Amino acid sequence: MFNNYEELSDMQIDVLREIGNIGAGNAATALATILDEKVDMNVPSVRITGFDEAVQALGGAETMTVAVLVNFSGDGNGMIMFLLNIKDAKSIMDILVGEDDSEEELSEMKISGIKEIGNILSSSYVNAISALTGLNIQVSVPYIAIDMVGALMSVPIIEFGAIGDKLMFIEENFKGETNDLKSNMIMFAEINTLKIIMQKLGLEI
Amino acid sequence: MSQLIVVGISDYKFTKGPEVIVTYALGSCVGVCLYDRVTKIGGLSHVMLPDSTNFSAKDINRKKFADTALVDLVQELKNAGVRNNRIVAKIAGGAQMFAVQPGSKLGAIGERNIDCVKKALSHLRIPILAEDTGLNFGRTQYFDLETGIMKIQSLNRRIEEF
Numbered sequence: 001m002f003n004n005y006e007e008l009s010d011m012q013i014d015v016l017r018e019i020g021n022i023g024a025g026n027a028a029t030a031l032a033t034i035l036d037e038k039v040d041m042n043v044p045s046v047r048i049t050g051f052d053e054a055v056q057a058l059g060g061a062e063t064m065t066v067a068v069l070v071n072f073s074g075d076g077n078g079m080i081m082f083l084l085n086i087k088d089a090k091s092i093m094d095i096l097v098g099e100d101d102s103e104e105e106l107s108e109m110k111i112s113g114i115k116e117i118g119n120i121l122s123s124s125y126v127n128a129i130s131a132l133t134g135l136n137i138q139v140s141v142p143y144i145a146i147d148m149v150g151a152l153m154s155v156p157i158i159e160f161g162a163i164g165d166k167l168m169f170i171e172e173n174f175k176g177e178t179n180d181l182k183s184n185m186i187m188f189a190e191i192n193t194l195k196i197i198m199q200k201l202g203l204e205i
Numbered sequence: 206m207s208q209l210i211v212v213g214i215s216d217y218k219f220t221k222g223p224e225v226i227v228t229y230a231l232g233s234c235v236g237v238c239l240y241d242r243v244t245k246i247g248g249l250s251h252v253m254l255p256d257s258t259n260f261s262a263k264d265i266n267r268k269k270f271a272d273t274a275l276v277d278l279v280q281e282l283k284n285a286g287v288r289n290n291r292i293v294a295k296i297a298g299g300a301q302m303f304a305v306q307p308g309s310k311l312g313a314i315g316e317r318n319i320d321c322v323k324k325a326l327s328h329l330r331i332p333i334l335a336e337d338t339g340l341n342f343g344r345t346q347y348f349d350l351e352t353g354i355m356k357i358q359s360l361n362r363r364i365e366e367f
Contacts, residue, residue, distance in 0.1 A: 051214040051253075061229035062345060064360055069303050071311065143303035147360060150230025151343020155302050157214060158233055158253060158314050165215070165266055 004191065005048050005168035013046045015203060016194070019129060020044035020170035024185055026128035027121040028174055031183075034117060035095060038177040045171045051157050054167045058083065058184070061150030066106070068118025069143045069155065072126050075135035076196060078189035079156050080125055082118035086146070088181045089114050095179065106146070115144040121185060133200040156188045163191075209347075212236075212249050215269035217278045219248030219285065222351035229345050231298035233315035235271070235322045235338070236346040238295040239278060239331065240353045241287040247350045248282055250274045255314075255321035271321035279329055294326050295335040295355040295367055297346045304341065315339065335367035 002008050008016070021044055032039040047057060055061050066089045068082040084092075086106060093110035106114070119142035130137050145152055161167050169186045176182075189197075198204075212218045212228040220226065222245030228236045231251070240247035250268070257270035267273035283289060299319035305312040319338050326333060337344065337357050347356040355367040 055214075055230070067303075140305075143305055145303050145341070147232070147302060148230040148343040148345070151232030151300065152302055154214075154230075154232030154234050154253075154343075155311065155314075159311065161215075161269075162254060163260065163264055165269075 002191070002195075004164040005166045006164060008048065008168070008194075012194075012198060012203070013048075015198060015201065016046045016168075016170055017044055019132065019197065020046065020172060020187060022132055023125035023128045023170075023187065024172035026124040027172075027185055030120050030124040031117070031174055034120065035092065035176055035179075035181070037179065040175045040177055041172055046168070047171055048166050048168045050165060051161055051167060054157065054169065055150045055153050057171075058149050058153065058186075061148060063149045064146070065149040065152060066114060066146050067144065067149075067152045068115055068122070069145070070119065070122035071140040072137050073140070074137045076129075076137050076189060076193035078187060078193055079159060080122040080188075081152075081156065081186050082121055082183065083149070083186065084114075084183040088183060091179060091181055092117065111144060111146075115142050118142050118144065125185065125187065129197075133197050135196065135200060160188045160190065168194075212251050214251055215253040215266055215274075217248055217250035217268055217274055219246065219278065219281055220350060221246045222349075224350050226348045226350065227346065231344045231346055232300055232302045233298070233318060235296055235298040235318045236344075237275060237322055237326075238346070238348040238355050239275075239282060239292050240295070240348075240350070241282065241291045242293075242353050243291055244287055245350050246282060246285050246287050247348065247353070248278045249346070249348050250278050252318060252322055255317045271318060271325045275322070275325045275329060279331070289330070292329075292331050294331050294333045295348070296322055296333060297337040297344050297355065297357050297367075299338045300343065301339070301341050302343070337365065337367060
């Protein structure tokens with residue numbers, strides 16, 4: 001029985017990695033459809049780290065990052081963040097709208113495009129987990145922010161870091177094959193949600 | 206500038222001028238600078254959550270919560286030779302990073318952190334000399350113990366001194 005993220009066993013971590021694989025696999029398929037190109041993904045990482053290390057793992061506290069955040073709730077509670085740098089966010093939107101403006105900043109239109117992509121990917125991720133576990137999970141509308149990754153990460157850190165000094169997230173990196181566009185999806189879930197998922201899959205907790 | 210002393214999330218550090226303490230990329234967390242201009246001893250606390258009272262004592266990291274971290278940091282400063290009635294505060298952070306619907310607890314956490322930091326400082330009878338709080342952007346907070354100046358760096362704003 002685990003009561004915080006540090007107490008997850010190796011086998012339970014393997015299960016989480018597989019859940020991440022299924023969720024992110026579905027999201028990668030959606031991304032490939034949107035971009036109309038092949039999207040590579042690796043085996044997801046299940047990270048159980050201190051708060052500062054979590055921020056470090058995502059590029060360092062002050063790295064400017066675009067983040068789309070979606071909450072999920074219902075039988076399971078958690079959060080998904082879709083992260084990418086400004087340059088790749090711009091490139092993705094340039095591909096989609098078929099233009100290459102040389103502006104440094106992301107226009108409002110491009111920001112809302114990225115928000116919608118984050119929404120589609122997060123929903124794909126959650127739908128795959130719902131289908132696998134039979135859990136009834138709803139996703140919120142997407143929220144977007146562009147800021148230092150440390151400041152953006154304060155939101156899930158506060159939400160999931162109250163007990164203990166470690167955070168758990170499942171991380172998946174996507175890479176578009178032709179344009180080398182990189183993006184990152186991370187999923188956080190409450191301890192209780194992890195227990196419910198394990199139980200639904202018939203595992204000892 | 207002397208070497209920077211870095212404070213992580215839910216941690217605090219204290220030292221003496223001419224050192225500079227920094228905490229990077231405060232979002233909804235609140236950075237609290239405490240300072241005594243006479244001895245130039247001061248500290249910076251990166252408060253992550255408002256209130257420890259809903260958690261059992263064995264589970265909590267006291268440096269994480271406004272109600273425990275500031276009491277402990279003040280005690281450390283006193284042990285280092287600061288008189289309580291000389292300590293002053295400057296605070297920053299407590300932003301709402303994502304424009305979530307009004308009323309959701311996710312949106313309100315920055316504000317709650319600010320409120321609880323202010324409450325804790327008021328209990329400790331520590332005046333707040335300056336604040337750069339709220340709004341919707343991240344802040345890196347430098348605290349120069351030589352001068353007592355708090356410097357705030359953000360992505361879309363020039364550096365401001367408090």
